[in-house]
Amino acid sequence: WRIQVGGGNVSVVCRSNYEAVKKNGFTINSDQHGKNIFTPNNVYSSAKEAVANGEEYDYVLVCTKALPNIEDPTIVLKPIIKSNKTAIVLIQNGIGIEEPYIKAFPGNPVIPATTFISSKQLENGVIELGEISKMSFGLYTDSILENDKGYKKRGELALKDFDKALVSGNVRSTIEERLQRSRWFKLIWNASFNTVSVVSGQHNSGDLINNPRTKELIKRAMAEVIKAGEAVTGGPLHDKIPGIKIPDRFTSSADLRNSTVIPSMLQDYMNKKPMEHDVILRIPIEKAKAAGIDVPVLETLYALLIMNEKKNLGKL
Numbered sequence: 043w044r045i046q047v048g049g050g051n052v053s054v055v056c057r058s059n060y061e062a063v064k065k066n067g068f069t070i071n072s073d074q075h076g077k078n079i080f081t082p083n084n085v086y087s088s089a090k091e092a093v094a095n096g097e098e099y100d101y102v103l104v105c106t107k108a109l110p111n112i113e114d115p116t117i118v119l120k121p122i123i124k125s126n127k128t129a130i131v132l133i134q135n136g137i138g139i140e141e142p143y144i145k146a147f148p149g150n151p152v153i154p155a156t157t158f159i160s161s162k163q164l165e166n167g168v169i170e171l172g173e174i175s176k177m178s179f180g181l182y183t184d185s186i187l188e189n190d191k192g193y194k195k196r197g198e199l200a201l202k203d204f205d206k207a208l209v210s211g212n213v214r215s216t217i218e219e220r221l222q223r224s225r226w227f228k229l230i231w232n233a234s235f236n237t238v239s240v241v242s243g244q245h246n247s248g249d250l251i252n253n254p255r256t257k258e259l260i261k262r263a264m265a266e267v268i269k270a271g272e273a274v275t276g277g278p279l280h281d282k283i284p285g286i287k288i289p290d291r292f293t294s295s296a297d298l299r300n301s302t303v304i305p306s307m308l309q310d311y312m313n314k315k316p317m318e319h320d321v322i323l324r325i326p327i328e329k330a331k332a333a334g335i336d337v338p339v340l341e342t343l344y345a346l347l348i349m350n351e352k353k354n355l356g357k358l
């Protein structure tokens with residue numbers, strides 16, 4: 043939406059909201075940008091349809107839930123990626139989301155993005171957007187073959203143009219040099235608030251910080267993510283805020299009290315959809331252990347979360 047406002051040509055592939063979006067576009071009620079109708083340049087029902095007229099895209103933005111435990115996330119993109127010209131932008135939470143794409147599409151720039159927004163689809167095609175809208179992203183280079191000299195060049199060009207497109211659409215955009223550090227920083231929120239919001243019995247962020255025991259539990263989970271993230275990425279997760287102060291900063295924020303958030307994981311639980319516990323807990327727990335960091339709170343949350351999910355999805 044903001045990319046189109048900035049002058050870009052934007053097509054979307056929709057699934058269950060296809061009919062509604064094809065007919066009416068998206069209605070977006072945003073605290074920051076007011077009430078808008080976003081009419082995508084094209085609305086498709088599948089990736090195959092999106093390339094039926096021979097289109098080749100500069101960017102494919104993946105905005106689905108990251109559920110590698112359920113299916114290979116790259117299958118759906120196969121028809122769209124015709125050459126290494128197309129950059130794949132992963133607008134998703136979690137850790138370890140990039141690897142399947144690097145393996146399936148060697149040579150295509152993979153750009154993971156962390157986004158601080160609060161969004162909710164109220165009904166098909168009707169979106170509510172909270173007051174924050176910022177995005178940071180960078181080029182994934184961790185397991186790129188030494189001999190692909192062009193990868194970095196293609197990737198850096200794609201990064202710059204993506205940044206321009208976002209800035210033209212009035213989004214606070216940042217190109218991240220230390221990409222994994224910013225992903226772990228975002229995980230501090232997701233591995234704590236998102237998970238406790240579900241296992242506590244469906245509570246929003248405001249309820250959780252107003253209760254001293256859940257607030258304390260969230261702070262402990264955050265402290266484990268910070269310790270693990272620092273060990274895995276080899277340094278502090280934030281330039282200005284020392285790790286030890288982050289849990290207090292996050293849980294005392296006045297913003298949080300005023301604008302309560304229903305974390306995306308709780309939205310999935312309430313809609314009886316699978317939750318992103320693989321990339322938000324299982325993979326980070328594995329990485330923490332490999333780096334020699336114990337994470338008993340995260341392990342407990344993971345165990346409770348997957349039991350809850352089984353029951354919620356009728357699989358127990």
Ligand SMILES: NC(=O)C1=CN([C@@H]2O[C@H](COP(=O)(O)OP(=O)(O)OC[C@H]3O[C@@H](n4cnc5c(N)ncnc54)[C@H](OP(=O)(O)O)[C@@H]3O)[C@@H](O)[C@H]2O)C=CC1
Nearest residue numbers: 056057058105106107108118133134135157159160161306
């Ligand atoms: N919501 C939020 O506030 C935030 C979310 N995030 C992260 O952003 C990512 C996306 O989250 P969110 O927007 O909440 O997710 P939603 O579940 O609300 O939306 C995902 C959309 O992708 C569609 N989709 C999934 N698979 C396919 C497919 N194979 N083909 C076509 N469409 C498909 C879904 O369709 P269908 O309805 O049919 O399932 C749904 O419309 C997640 O990683 C999340 O953690 C990050 C920051 C904030």
Ligand SMILES: CC(C)(CO)C(=O)C(=O)O
Nearest residue numbers: 158159160231303305306
């Ligand atoms: C931090 C938060 C709540 C919104 O930005 C989020 O990432 C999520 O809901 O998964």
